[in-house]
Amino acid sequence: MPQTLLALLALSIAALLSLNVKDSSRGTYERQVYDEFEMTASAIALQVMETAEERPFDQRSTPAGITAGNKFLPVRTGAEFSSWTTFGGTTCDLDALWNTTSCDDLDDFSGITRQYVPFQLRSQWSGTTEIKRYIGLDVSIDVEYVLDEDFQVESALPTPHKRVRVYVYLDESVSTRRDRSVPLATLERVISYDERKAARDYQRATGTLPAGYNGPTD
């Protein structure tokens, strides 16, 4: 009887050891895969942020806005920029912005929630046919005015500074035990109105510099 119990004990200890090793391996693999998702999330966040930053600062400073208002905005007080209540509400396809031309200024990105953005991996080739492969993650974006004197503080009134926050989450298609409401990557940048950029954007669209622009020219 004691021998049987000892044998059972030995088997139990060995099984526990084996389970422990398996669990540790699974944890290691999960961390590696999660690292990869974080790398991809950073790439997507940067891609979205760079694209957003390239947009005109405000609807009033887009080439169409300058033409419609018949006024270039050289003054940097921000008073003439759009109210934060008008932020968002525009369809922005983050992966194909050329398909959503109304998404034409920075604050149009505000309020985007869990939009799927693919990241292209190495293509495989079958003869002359390219088989594209992607990892997709979800992106949410917030845009707010921030105070001139403190970029950490939101402003209810327009200022020449907008804070853009890009959050990247695991997509629903990814099977994981992780909490999907916690972003894989967060990127924050304060973007300020640059009249030279506004003038250049106008020049690219119309071929001439806007009336009222007295800054340096290229």
Next chain:
Amino acid sequence: MQFLLDNLSALLVASSVLLLGIVARTDSSQVAIEQTAHYSSRSQVQSFTDWLQEDLTQIGENYGSGQTAFVMPTQSTSGLTRGMTTAFQFHRDSLRTVSGVTTTYRVFIRYRLVSRGTVRVDNEPSPVPLFGVERDEQTVPVTTDSVTPTSSGWVRAGGGPGTLSQFVIAPHDRDGQPTTDLARTDFLRIRLSFVPPYDNEHRELHELHWGTTVGIRPF
């Protein structure tokens, strides 16, 4: 024989315990190898992408605003490099003062994709070609604004690991659309894939990926 039969159950238990121990040890060794390969690979690529990003963010530095400071990347359409960037050249300006005389120099940098053999990856039907990136530099005094590098003046100045399975520098316009028009290029999107350098048949991640986007306007 009699002894073995008398202690059969003990032998069975001992064999099971031994087997479980061996399996656990083998598993943990494989995980350790893979973990080392993963982090070693990441570290190699991290140092490569660090200087790559530093280089690319300096495109057109001190150069005339509104002027393009790079040549469109050469994208391969055939062979093992199909779909990849095989060459990319760009430049920036720099000042050097010698004995009170300041001269402007144009620093040309070029990347060349070079073959580094092949590797078998589990989920691929054929061997995956591997590549390295070689970085050459050439510094030319700016006598006229249109100075160009000479074919013999390039000096090897760095390079990346030879484990890349994808290297793409893709110009995009402001809407994120791929473009081949220099004047419309606002961003460069860089995508790399690489294969961990140590082979392990139980590897979970066969290929790792990295990407970034660099805004290059205003030039």
